[in-house]
Amino acid sequence: MALAAEISKNLKSLIQEFEKALDQASSLQEAEEARVDFLGRKGRLAVIMSQLPLLSPEDKPLIGRLANEVKDSLNQILNDKIRNIQHKAQEERLAVFDPSMPGRTPDTGTVHPVTRVINDICAIFVRLGFDIVTGPEVETDFYNFEALNLPPGHPARDMQDTLYISESIVLRTHTSPLQVRTMLKRQPPVAAIAPGKVYRRDSDLTHTPMFHQIEGFLVDTQVSMADLRGTLTAFAHEIFDPGVKVRFRPSFFPFTEPSAEVDISCVMCKGGGVSSDGGPCRVCKETGWVEILGCGMIDPAVFQKVGYDPEKYTGFAFGLGVERVSMLKYGIGDLRMFFENDLRFLSQFV
Ligand code: PHE
Numbered sequence: 001m002a003l004a005a006e007i008s009k010n011l012k013s014l015i016q017e018f019e020k021a022l023d024q025a026s027s028l029q030e031a032e033e034a035r036v037d038f039l040g041r042k043g044r045l046a047v048i049m050s051q052l053p054l055l056s057p058e059d060k061p062l063i064g065r066l067a068n069e070v071k072d073s074l075n076q077i078l079n080d081k082i083r084n085i086q087h088k089a090q091e092e093r094l095a096v097f098d099p100s101m102p103g104r105t106p107d108t109g110t111v112h113p114v115t116r117v118i119n120d121i122c123a124i125f126v127r128l129g130f131d132i133v134t135g136p137e138v139e140t141d142f143y144n145f146e147a148l149n150l151p152p153g154h155p156a157r158d159m160q161d162t163l164y165i166s167e168s169i170v171l172r173t174h175t176s177p178l179q180v181r182t183m184l185k186r187q188p189p190v191a192a193i194a195p196g197k198v199y200r201r202d203s204d205l206t207h208t209p210m211f212h213q214i215e216g217f218l219v220d221t222q223v224s225m226a227d228l229r230g231t232l233t234a235f236a237h238e239i240f241d242p243g244v245k246v247r248f249r250p251s252f253f254p255f256t257e258p259s260a261e262v263d264i265s266c267v268m269c270k271g272g273g274v275s276s277d278g279g280p281c282r283v284c285k286e287t288g289w290v291e292i293l294g295c296g297m298i299d300p301a302v303f304q305k306v307g308y309d310p311e312k313y314t315g316f317a318f319g320l321g322v323e324r325v326s327m328l329k330y331g332i333g334d335l336r337m338f339f340e341n342d343l344r345f346l347s348q349f350v
Contacts, residue, residue, distance in 0.1 A: 003051070004059040010048050011063075011070045014038065018074050022081045031081050039074055113349045114212055114338055117239075117326040118195045121214055124238050128231065130191045130216065135178045137197055141168045143177035147305040148255040156254045161201035163209070171199035174319055175215035176255060179298070182217075183306040188313050189220040195322070206335055212322035217298065219308065219315030225258070225297060228316035232295065236264050240329065245271060247289065256296025256317055263289035267328045283328070290328060293320035 021034040038044050049067055052060060111119070122132055135143075141152075150157055160173035178194035194215040203209050218227070233246045245265035253259045265271035266284035273286040280286045295318035300310035323338055330349070332338075337345050 004055055004063055007048060007051055007055070007063055008066055011045075011066055014044060014048070014070055015073055015077070017044075018077055022077065025081065026085070028082065028085055031078065031085060035078055039071070039078070045071060045074065110347055110349050112338075112346065113326045113330055113332070114322055116349060117322055117329060118212065118214065120239060121235075121320070121322070121325070122193060122195060124235055125193045125216060128191075128234075130193045130218070133178055133182050133192045133194045134196060135172075135181050135194065137172055137199070138165060139170055139172040139177050141170060143180050144170050144172050144174070147180040147302065148176050149299050149301040149305075150254045154254065156252075163199050163201050172196075173200055174198050175213040176317070176319060178215050179217050179255070179302065179317055180306060183219065183303075183308060188308065188315075189218075190315075191218040191220075192216070208323075208335060208339060214320045214322060215317070216320070217315060217317035219298065219303075219313050221313060223297075223314045223316055225316070228295060228297070228318070231316070232262055232293070232318060236262075236292070239325065240264060240267055248295075251294060251296075253294055253296055255299050255302050257299045259294065259296035261291050262293045262295060262318075263291050264328075266290050268331065282333075290324075292324055292328070293318050295319070 018034065018038045021037065022031060025031045025034055036043060040046070045067070052064060052067065055063055126132065144162075145154075145157060146152070162173050163171040165171065175194045175196050175198060178192070178196075182190060182192050182194070196213065197210055198213050199210050200207070201209065216231075218231070229248060236244055236246045244267065247263050248260040249263060251259045251261040266273070266281060266288050267290075268283040269275055269281035269288065271288040273281050273284065273288045275281040275283075281288075284290050295316065298315040298317050303310040303313060303315075323335060326332065326338070327335065
């Protein structure tokens, strides 16, 4: 037989043989083996095509075109087969898929009880007309102490176990620097609250080196202690319970005069000092009261530092412990729970 006729016959029969080989294949792996066998670099098509150079110049283009057509057909057949195998595998998966099965519920986070209380408290004061302000946690001595009437060497600096970065830079020990920062930027009337982290060298059952405070302050003409008292009482009723009692105890802070600490009637024992199991209430240590914040009328010395006229303006300020409020609000007995990030604890605050 002439070479051209033989090659052409071999090429045509390749198609059927490839179909037969693929019929046997039931996996992608087996289909791949058949592809290598027929279409691979040393496969059967390649072997036949290696004879093309031997053809006469008239036969070469004809047989060459045929070879390309056969190659296209083989590829087409292979692709059909692969699609077929994939389709079957999909059908098999669907056959065991039960659409009535309950879905998997994705884990969703919850708002941390500290964040929650910050949000609640901010919402209350925003409704009362306060703005929210924030500032740096790494603070200069000037904002943290000096401008708050705590000059270097002042004994009241010992009240706060300061973490120093350098001689004049500290981790802020309270949110009160935000009073100074805000007053330097704005003119009265000013009403703002400043939530944030504060740091103290202190760590035991009831203290952590980092905790949260919310500072609040209001400056205008004719602001009085009665405004402070009314504002904080309204706040306590809103965040805890309208039945909660509020008392102001005289205290001392260098940046307020007069100063007070505010207690609320113990939310655990309702002020009776006796816990639900009949024993002494551990939350208020049987006193019936728990402290939630420090406050007072802003000292004229602070106004002088920020350039407010102390003859014209008065104002109140308070600083509140967020973890403390959260413990009382949710009946959490151990401060450390806030920082352990135990999901069994955190997921209760949905
Ligand atoms: N900064 C004080 C503290 O951390 C609290 C406070 C704030 C007191 C504002 C009075 C006025 O203890």
